[in-house]
Amino acid sequence: MERVSAIGFDLFNTLVTVDPGSLAQALEVLIGSLERRGLRVPSDPFKEAYRRHALRFLEETRNTGKETHNRFWVAAALGEFGHLVSPEDERVKAAVEDYFEAFSGRCKLLPGTLETLDRLRKEYPLGLLTNFTHAPAARRIIEETGLAPLFRVILISGEVGYRKPYPLVFEMLAQGLGVRKEELIYVGDDPGPDIHGAIQAGLRPIWTLYAERLGARHVADLIYRDIPPPDGRVPRISSWDDLMALLANERGAVES
Ligand SMILES: [Mg+2]
Numbered sequence: 001m002e003r004v005s006a007i008g009f010d011l012f013n014t015l016v017t018v019d020p021g022s023l024a025q026a027l028e029v030l031i032g033s034l035e036r037r038g039l040r041v042p043s044d045p046f047k048e049a050y051r052r053h054a055l056r057f058l059e060e061t062r063n064t065g066k067e068t069h070n071r072f073w074v075a076a077a078l079g080e081f082g083h084l085v086s087p088e089d090e091r092v093k094a095a096v097e098d099y100f101e102a103f104s105g106r107c108k109l110l111p112g113t114l115e116t117l118d119r120l121r122k123e124y125p126l127g128l129l130t131n132f133t134h135a136p137a138a139r140r141i142i143e144e145t146g147l148a149p150l151f152r153v154i155l156i157s158g159e160v161g162y163r164k165p166y167p168l169v170f171e172m173l174a175q176g177l178g179v180r181k182e183e184l185i186y187v188g189d190d191p192g193p194d195i196h197g198a199i200q201a202g203l204r205p206i207w208t209l210y211a212e213r214l215g216a217r218h219v220a221d222l223i224y225r226d227i228p229p230p231d232g233r234v235p236r237i238s239s240w241d242d243l244m245a246l247l248a249n250e251r252g253a254v255e256s
Contacts, residue, residue, distance in 0.1 A: 003254050004247065007120060008170075008203070011130035011138070013211040015113050016145055020217050022106040024085035029102040030074070037091040041081045049077035058223050066167030067157045067188050069133050070096045082168060086111045100137035109212055110159065115149040116240040119220040120247075125177045127153040129169060129186070135159040153177055165197025165224075173205070192224025195234055206246065207236040 026048065031043055053073035061068050074096060075087040085092055108250055120126060128151045132138035135158035142148050153176035157163040160172060174181045181202040188194025189208050198205035207230050230236070237243045 002072040002180075002182045002204075004124065004185050004204070004250050005183040006125045006127065006185070007173075008127040008129050008163075008173050008177070008184060008186040008207040009117075010164075010190065010194050011128060011132070013119075013141070013189040014110075014187060014208050015147060016107045016109050016129075016141065016213050017214075017216040018103070019106040019108075022103055024035065026099045029101040033095040034074075034078070034091070035097040036095075037095065038099055039078055039083050039091055041078065041083070046077060046081065049080045050074065050181075051173050053077050055223070057083045059067075059146070060209070063165050065162045065168065067131075067133060067161055067163050070099065096134065097136075100134050104137045104141045104144070104148035107145060107146075109145050110214065110240075112145055112147055112240045114150070115244070117147070119244075121150055121152075125152045125179070127151055127155070127173050127177050131157045131163045133158050155231070158164045164193035165200060167201040170198060187237075190224070191229050192227035195230045196224075196227050197249075201233075205230070205234050206243065207234050209236055209238045210240070210242075213238045 002126070014019065025184065027047060031041060031046060034041060050073060054077040057068040057073050071087040071092050074092050075085050075089065078085055078092070089229065117126060128142065130138060135156045139157045142154060153173060155169060155172055155176065157188070160169060162169050162203065164170070170181065170186065174184050177184065182204070184203045185206055186194065186198040186203045187206045187208050189211060195205045195207050235246055237246060
């Protein structure tokens with residue numbers, strides 16, 4: 001068994017959770033913001049169109065690995081209501097910014113997260129690798145929760161241009177941490193992008209059920225629902241203590 005020499009983490013439902021209902025609320029903010037900018041739409045039909053187009057753009061990322069952005073599906077949904085605007089339209093960009101502003105303040109760390117990462121980083125370089133379309137909002141969340149200084153590497157799909165489970169992003173994580181992929185553990189909650197992605201890229205996944213145990217609503221990537229939960233070969237944790245125990249075990253196994 002290879003020695004563990006670095007650890008990577010997913011963000012949502014691994015380190016932080018979001019208030020239930022915050023996405024729905026942020027969508028209301030988006031609609032209000034569009035209206036203030038002269039782009040009035042009927043609320044429920046727009047929400048339906050928004051979801052349909054979001055799914056369409058996200059499905060595409062599955063084929064290419066390339067990240068997309070909310071402004072594309074906002075512009076596409078607006079088109080259905082007679083507003084023919086470009087995704088680069090300043091009003092669209094501003095409304096998307098308002099959407100994320102409403103959302104990012106509602107993220108909370110899972111209990112014990114800062115303390116655990118602070119202990120771990122004395123032994124392992126730590127990396128954060130998250131799928132997030134609008135990178136400035138992800139940066140804000142990472143700063144405001146106090147996570148930023150704990151990581152040597154922070155990779156956000158909206159900045160690097162590719163999304164998990166595309167192997168390139170896992171390779172970038174290993175490279176950024178200066179380790180080989182076989183020595184890199186990746187902790188995540190979502191079977192498709194995180195676990196399947198890490199396995200495909202040659203990393204060692206750990207499946208975390210901590211957020212779920214605390215009642216966080218499952219926010220699995222909609223377009224990877226066909227990927228089954230990991231089997232018994234993938235270690236799983238439901239607390240930070242579980243992770244510490246797992247790593248202690250690992251060290252024992254390597255030394256003996
Ligand atoms: Mg997640």
